[in-house]
Amino acid sequence: MVPGDVLASRYVLEARLGRGGMGEVWRAKRLETRERVAVKFLRDDLAADVASQKRFLREARAASAVRHPNVVEMYDVLENEGTPFLVMELLAGETLGNRLRRKGSLSPAETAAILLPVFDAVEAAHAAGIVHRDLKPENIFLARDGDAVRVRVLDFGIAKQMEKLSTPMMGEVGATTAPVGTTGAMIGTPYYMAPEQALGERDVDGRADLWSLGVILYECLSGKRPTEAATLGGVLKIIVTDGMVPLGELMPDLDPHLADEVMDLLRSDREMRASSLGALRTSLQQQQPESALLDLPYDEAAPRSVRLAALEGPRRRLWPFAAVLATAGILLGVLRGGGTATLESASRGSDQHVAQVK
Structure with a gap:
């Protein structure tokens, strides 16, 4: 692909925004309307891989199934000379991850202003039968x-995609699709991954997304990830043994109801975990989110923090799952056999590339 290439007689490529472990994203222009969009391709060496194609098309189906103002919009799923590509809205701004790197932590009002719309988006996804599984x-x-x-x-x-939902927030056991990879695969980003997801269980439902939101809220309010550890085994041990420092202990001046409700999302036993965001939503609304100015830095002031969104996170590393559990020293009998853990290095050091793709 080079600038000037025309795709499916509809889009002309303008510039490549980024390339990652799984694909690349270009800025393009729709020929009919002159609107600028993001176009996402599989990498050439993965275009013929069936598993990669399935994941690629699943993203399109999932995003298209969730029509919501707070979910990135998918415009088209097309082919160009036999290669599928996705066409999405082109966004300018910054990720919450970058904002946390800039600011360290956020006030309760700013946290509410950012996370309340995320609650709406996640509830819409669950109502459509979609569990995100990689909220971060x-x-x-x-x-x-x-x-x-x-x-x-x-x-x-x-x-x-869940087969059916009993409530907008909690799915029933059973799904029409299994996780990517072999049985017992661990999929997602470990710091934000629910215990049942980390252990490769196949009946992951909407409560896994609620766990991830709990970790994100904890991090926004305190500036610390509750699952932080020096090794992957240490992260997993915290996740599955309720080993987190309670948010109220870390931040004694925080509204105790808000602190407790965040921790209710972080119970390792999902049967004991909060199954809806109702109480937490009420507490966040009381933090006066309308008073929080969600300013974005200008390019001149923070040239690496304002980016065009390529809609995916940093590159991931593959680790043998059995070795991970052995390192953690926990629950070796839960999963038998091999499997693959798809993991991400989520350090809060230097910024990522202008356009991030897998």
Whole structure:
């Protein structure tokens, strides 16, 4: 692909925004309307891989199934000379991950202003039968919308279609699709991954997304991830043994109801975990989110923090899952055999590339 190439007689490529472990994203222009969009391709060496194609198309189906102002919009799923590509809205702004790197932590009001729209998006996804499974700060985007900022949830690349839902927030056991990879695979980003997801259980439902939101809220309010550890085994041990420092102990001045409700999302036993966001929503609304100015830095002031969203996070590493559990020293009998853990290095050091793709 080179600038000037025309795709499916509809879009002309302008510039490549980024390339990652699984694909690349270009800025393009729709020929009929002159509107600029993001076009996403599989990498050439993965275009013929059936599993990669399935994941690629699943992202399109999942994102298209969730029509919501706070979910990135999918315009088209097309082919060009036999290669599928996705056409999505082009966003400018920054991820929540970058905002946390800039600011360290956020006030309760700013946290509420960002996360309440995410709650709406996640509830809409669950109502449509979609579990995101990879909610994290890098997949929450603060996009410029004229003079305002609109929050968008990105990257449905590992989303799971549930067969049916008993409530908008909690799915029943059983799904029409299994996780990507072999049986017992661990899919997602470990710091934000629910215990049942980390252990490769096949009946992951909407409560896994609620866990991830709990970790994100904890991090926004305190500036610390509750699952932080020096090794992957240490992260997993915290996740499955309720080993987190209670948010109220870490932040004694925080509204105790808000602190307790965040921790209710972080119970390792999902039967004991909060199954809806109702109480937490009420507490966040009491933090006066309308008073929080969601400013975005200008390019001149922070040239690497304002980016065009390529709608996916940093590159991931593959680790043998059995070795991970052995390192953690926990629950070796839960999963038998091999399997693959798809993991991400989520350090809060230097910024990512202008356009991030897997």
